[in-house]
Amino acid sequence: MGIILYLVSYILNFIFTPFVIIYTLCRKWNTDYYFTQIAIATDKKGNIICQYLFNDILIKKDGYKFGQDGETISFVLDKNFQEKSLTLLGSGLSYILRKLKDPAFK
Numbered sequence: 785m786g787i788i789l790y791l792v793s794y795i796l797n798f799i800f801t802p803f804v805i806i807y808t809l810c811r812k813w814n815t816d817y818y819f820t821q822i823a824i825a826t827d828k829k830g831n832i833i834c835q836y837l838f839n840d841i842l843i844k845k846d847g848y849k850f851g852q853d854g855e856t857i858s859f860v861l862d863k864n865f866q867e868k869s870l871t872l873l874g875s876g877l878s879y880i881l882r883k884l885k886d887p888a889f890k
């Protein structure tokens with residue numbers, strides 16, 4: 785049942801997102817906060833979707849795991865950065881996000 789719900793939500797998202805973004809831009813010009821919210825939601829979704837891959841390639845075995853509901857990829861990377869449990873690839877991604885001044889990083 786979960787896979788069917790995912791497929792339906794994915795299809796609806798694919799269909800409606802372009803129209804909703806255009807509608808929002810026409811309705812309200814100051815959309816910085818709106819797009820920041822979308823970015824954070826996408827980040828949280830990515831943490832769930834990519835958890836197995838990210839746990840294997842971005843952190844060491846004893847690191848804080850990806851996949852917890854409500855956490856962003858940036859949050860998990862930051863925890864592992866502090867615990868020094870990032871792989872080389874994880875350190876590179878963490879560096880890029882820090883340069884972009886991702887709000888999840890202090």
